[in-house]
Amino acid sequence: MSIEFRRLTKHFGGTHAVNDLSFTVAPGRVTGFLGPNGSGKSTSLRCLTGLVTPTSGEALIDGQRYVDIPQPSRKIGAGLEATGFHPGRTGFNNLMVMADAAGLSASAVESSLEQVGMTFARDTKVDAYSLGMKQRLALAGALLGDPPVLVLDEPANGLDPEGIAWLRNFLQYKASLGNTVLVSSHVLSEVQQTVDDVVIIAKGRLVKACSLDELVAETQMHVEVVTPEAARFETLLRSGLDGHHPSAIRLKNQHIIEVEGMPISTVGRIAVQNSIELHGLREHRTDLEDVFLSLTGGTA
Amino acid sequence: MIGLIKSEFRKISTTRMTLILLISSVFLTALYVTLYALLAGYDNGTGQTLPPLTVEMSVRMVYSSLGSAYIIVLVFGIIGFTQEIRHRTATLTYLVSPHRGQVIFAKFVSHGVWGIAFAVVNLIVGLPLALWLVNSRPHFDIPTSDIINVALGVTVAFALYAILGVAIGALVRNQIAAIVGALVWVMIIEAVFIAILPNVGKWMPAGAASSMMQARALDGAKYLDPFPGGLLLLSYAIAFAVIATFTTNRRDVS
């Protein structure tokens, strides 16, 4: 079962949260839905699940709108909010309330709690849960109806490294069974080891939808320069040498510049000719996170 | 639909506030019944606060005060909806049941039934107390059927007030604003109308509820008869419910 966003647009008053967003999420793979804070991930997922009404366009699950699915819990499990539980109810009762409404039994609740390793806290009030425990409970809620489609908004938030590793295995296992798995995150590195495909958005617009491998292929060799005179050197590099100009220059911080599209020898020569004090000069492959940042306009 | 109603009942029974409100309502009822019974004929030196229990109106006031806790039932209904916003559980509720009209309907049913439960508990405590307080002193005898009708009126009024509360909660959504607004409305605005302009006040929800409890205004002005009063309160509940369902369907949950 696939998920399809078709020209989805959502405006909140003057805020253009999602703009003309189209992409498809394939079954049998884990898809990362990535974008910086405020880029419209949660809004898109809430449009998909009928919580927010799109201004125009639509989002479909297996060709159907969420509200048209007869028993949504059995088709799509959504974990959108780790904090959406009644603090005075136990974990078990919070899920039972959902199970009742979905026509599921207490055994579905027990089995979901089991799957996320929360059986030990079933009778503890959610008030006393840590953020990580609430995340697990939210995931348990999504799993209640054993749905073939999983949609999770920032599920790794609040999880410890062990929890993140567990979540990774769990999502990959679910996908390996042929399920459709869509997980959002605002940091690529968090899901880098989990996802097969990426959908990257910025300011509510699609920036890139491809496989992780294709994204990795975009990482480039660049020259990293460490110098106390970073600002002056950046200007010199921009003016180039003998008509050679770098394709991109990023000032990482006060002391580090990354130069793309210019051989390390040329960078060194410009430094020597202008008596720039160098503390480091080396070739380096761009981080995937940097590709993500440059795609989403996170750096200059 | 059965599942949804079951879910709403479970929400109510797994919320501690339910018990707190139920206990408060019993205290309030006992307090009002006792006050009306003891103040009747009591002279603090500047004249009688209320006529003695040998006067029909005073006896009727004791019995109609069995419904004093309707304000708490209103708050119970308000919380029944607004806690979904306050604790952000609305997201999960609507994920499981995307047809929000059905969710609200299930809340009306479950809270209406609980409103009846509130009435039963309050009557179990309040009615014997009222009978004892009245009968232990010289008093005017009102027909038993009238007392039964008051009890029925309290029961129906509580059910309708719980439903009204859910609807107000769905309209206002902010828990504090809804509760404060409702209390100001009931205790100040309606109270002023009933005291100063009873002919307008009797058409308001509290006026309608009072008519079902066969209350008498202090100046002796009469409310509607219980049956039309009940229909009026029912109309309020339905009107609010319809508007609340309509607005809830349109709102984004984010």
Ligand SMILES: Nc1ncnc2c1ncn2[C@@H]1O[C@H](COP(=O)(O)OP(=O)(O)OP(=O)(O)O)[C@@H](O)[C@H]1O
């Ligand atoms: N109910 C709302 N009313 C007004 N503006 C909203 C509402 N919900 C979201 N927005 C705005 O829409 C934009 C997108 O928000 P959204 O929560 O979808 O982003 P996000 O990608 O999930 O961000 P984050 O990584 O911080 O979770 C933001 O500018 C946000 O302020």
Ligand SMILES: [Mg+2]
């Ligand atoms: Mg978000």
